[in-house]
Amino acid sequence: MSIQAHGVSWSTAGRLIVDDVSLAITPGETVGLLGPNGSGKSSLLRLLCGLRRATEGVVTFDDAPLEQLSRREIARRLALVEQNATTDADVTVLDVVRLGRTPWRSILSGWHEEDSAAVEQALAQVGMTTRRHQSWHTLSGGERQRVHIARALAQRPQELLLDEPTNHLDIQHQLEILALVRRLSTTCVMALHDLNLAAMFCDQLVLLKEGRLAAAGKPESVLTSQRILEVYGVETVIERSPHHGCLHVHYLPRRDTSTQAPLTPYA
Amino acid sequence: MSLIPARFARTGHRQGLHLGLIVLALAILTLSMALAVSIGEIHIPLITTFKALGNALGVSEYPLDRIHESIIREYRLSRALVAACCGAGLSLCGAILQALLRNPLAEPYVLGISAGASTGAVAIMVLGAGGGAVGLSLGAFLGALGAFAVVLALSRGASSSPNRIILAGVAGSQLFNALTAWVISTSASAEQVRGIMFWLLGNLGGVRWPDVTLALSVVLPGFVICLLFARALDAFTFGQDAAAALGIPVGAVRLILFAITALMTATMVSMVGAIGFVGLVIPHAARFIVGTAHVRLLPASLLIGAIFMVLADIVSRVILPHQSLPIGVVTALVGAPVFALILYRARPPL
Numbered sequence: 001m002s003i004q005a006h007g008v009s010w011s012t013a014g015r016l017i018v019d020d021v022s023l024a025i026t027p028g029e030t031v032g033l034l035g036p037n038g039s040g041k042s043s044l045l046r047l048l049c050g051l052r053r054a055t056e057g058v059v060t061f062d063d064a065p066l067e068q069l070s071r072r073e074i075a076r077r078l079a080l081v082e083q084n085a086t087t088d089a090d091v092t093v094l095d096v097v098r099l100g101r102t103p104w105r106s107i108l109s110g111w112h113e114e115d116s117a118a119v120e121q122a123l124a125q126v127g128m129t130t131r132r133h134q135s136w137h138t139l140s141g142g143e144r145q146r147v148h149i150a151r152a153l154a155q156r157p158q159e160l161l162l163d164e165p166t167n168h169l170d171i172q173h174q175l176e177i178l179a180l181v182r183r184l185s186t187t188c189v190m191a192l193h194d195l196n197l198a199a200m201f202c203d204q205l206v207l208l209k210e211g212r213l214a215a216a217g218k219p220e221s222v223l224t225s226q227r228i229l230e231v232y233g234v235e236t237v238i239e240r241s242p243h244h245g246c247l248h249v250h251y252l253p254r255r256d257t258s259t260q261a262p263l264t265p266y267a
Numbered sequence: 268m269s270l271i272p273a274r275f276a277r278t279g280h281r282q283g284l285h286l287g288l289i290v291l292a293l294a295i296l297t298l299s300m301a302l303a304v305s306i307g308e309i310h311i312p313l314i315t316t317f318k319a320l321g322n323a324l325g326v327s328e329y330p331l332d333r334i335h336e337s338i339i340r341e342y343r344l345s346r347a348l349v350a351a352c353c354g355a356g357l358s359l360c361g362a363i364l365q366a367l368l369r370n371p372l373a374e375p376y377v378l379g380i381s382a383g384a385s386t387g388a389v390a391i392m393v394l395g396a397g398g399g400a401v402g403l404s405l406g407a408f409l410g411a412l413g414a415f416a417v418v419l420a421l422s423r424g425a426s427s428s429p430n431r432i433i434l435a436g437v438a439g440s441q442l443f444n445a446l447t448a449w450v451i452s453t454s455a456s457a458e459q460v461r462g463i464m465f466w467l468l469g470n471l472g473g474v475r476w477p478d479v480t481l482a483l484s485v486v487l488p489g490f491v492i493c494l495l496f497a498r499a500l501d502a503f504t505f506g507q508d509a510a511a512a513l514g515i516p517v518g519a520v521r522l523i524l525f526a527i528t529a530l531m532t533a534t535m536v537s538m539v540g541a542i543g544f545v546g547l548v549i550p551h552a553a554r555f556i557v558g559t560a561h562v563r564l565l566p567a568s569l570l571i572g573a574i575f576m577v578l579a580d581i582v583s584r585v586i587l588p589h590q591s592l593p594i595g596v597v598t599a600l601v602g603a604p605v606f607a608l609i610l611y612r613a614r615p616p617l
């Protein structure tokens with residue numbers, strides 16, 4: 001029972017962005033989506049949650065094609081945390097988290113105990129319970145991301161998709177957000193840039209190159225020097241860290257001078 | 268009753284507080300309309316106004332001056348009601364457009380929808396096609412839809428850059444104003460031109476009871492439908508994709524609400540001309556009082572908009588002796604500085 005992509009492709013303005021990707025997300029796991037800029041990570045996330053319609057192939061939820069589900073049905077099962085989503089409106093933390101109950105409330109239904117419980121739990125999970133009345137505009141980047149995650153958790157989803165949740169955050173807040181995501185029992189799929197953080201916090205990795213699946217599996221099988229050279233064009237040495245036991249990627253300075261002008265030493 | 272921003276109000280008191288605000292707003296609206304009916308070339312005492320209202324509603328039979336009663340019934344009451352409807356409708360449109368387009372400057376006038384409606388109405392009026400109030404409304408409606416289509420087409424991808432829609436509105440306004448000027452200069456007689464120019468700036472002078480019926484029958488159902496979408500509008504806080512991810516059928520919601528906005532704007536413009544900035548100023552004032560949740564913002568915009576327009580109509584009639592200003596001049600004199608203020612506050616932090 002999971003989300004699966006079957007040969008999914010998506011193109012826009014004549015450019016193929018996602019090219020024949022098939023994958024299955026195992027429930028309960030934290031999956032990292034890796035790849036260079038423009039490799040189709042965000043687009044693949046949007047295809048998985050039905051915000052974009054695949055030009056070829058299908059996405060299925062528990063074997064049901066995504067197109068057969070209404071937007072509301074999808075939103076009850078799956079939540080999305082976008083990259084740096086912000087607003088001009090003068091809203092509070094609580095206002096934002098309450099938005100997560102939207103798919104569970106009909107046009108005329110009131111606010112129920114169940115809604116309050118979901119909101120309270122979500123606030124507690126991200127540690128924002130005491131700051132519920134704080135204005136959105138006074139929050140830092142990391143806090144905003146936590147509030148977005150709380151909003152997504154208030155949807156009570158089975159799967160949570162996150163598009164570069166650590167973007168623009170300092171290392172302390174990156175670690176904090178990823179540890180938070182890791183602690184969740186919800187299945188998580190997140191686009192990430194940092195290979196080392198991905199290796200530390202993800203059970204499975206999916207590596208994309210130019211819209212195609214380059215590799216998928218455990219970090220040990222995906223993160224190899226050869227593959228990183230192929231996908232990113234960067235030389236690396238990869239070893240298991242003696243400090244935290246996860247894989248660690250050491251990036252090596254570029255040595256071949258044939259494709260790049262040599263650095264001119266300062267006079 | 269104090270104007271406590273919604274976020275400080277405790278949940279227990281919230282319902283009561285907002286009900287109280289609505290009652291207060293209704294009371295102010297009634298008083299403003301009574302004032303609007305009393306004040307004019309011929310001054311009619313407030314008490315006479317209320318007596319005449321009682322007579323009109325059939326709940327009393329006070330003996331009143333027949334001229335007074337007929338001025339109240341035939342001219343001033345219908346004018347005050349249409350003013351209230353226009354203020355309410357335009358404010359509602361502003362609140363909806365600001366939420367859907369995620370731009371604090373969005374409103375029918377700024378987006379050129381009023382300009383499109385004017386073009387349509389002027390074309391009908393001058394070219395004599397159709398004629399009558401219904402033909403005028405139809406022309407305005409088609410013009411408003413046309414302007415809307417132009418603005419949306421010009422601003423495709425507005426979700427990525429909300430400012431594009433304002434630029435598209437500027438372009439659309441220029442285009443439709445040019446078309447209006449063209450129709451006027453090539454086809455209108457000198458007398459028509461004078462009438463049209465006055466009407467383009469907003470004029471409540473010509474409204475009668477059929478206009479009241481039309482205005483009410485557009486604004487009230489429009490308001491109810493918009494209120495049903497209050498929660499969907501909240502979901503647009505972080506943009507279209509965020510709304511879709513919260514289970515909102517974004518395409519359908521946008522289509523329905525844009526159509527209602529176009530219909531309301533077109534009806535108002537066809538009756539009283541293009542009145543600017545009401546849709547801009549009022550939703551911001553309403554947000555200041557009741558917060559950003561649309562289930563409270565929409566009724567607040569409706570009521571404050573109605574009050575504002577009735578008061579603006581009074582000002583337009585009394586500010587110059589023996590002469591009345593176009594109401595659009597009054598609303599623009601209030602609205603343009605507010606527009607500048609919002610622009611100033613919305614500047615990126617240094």
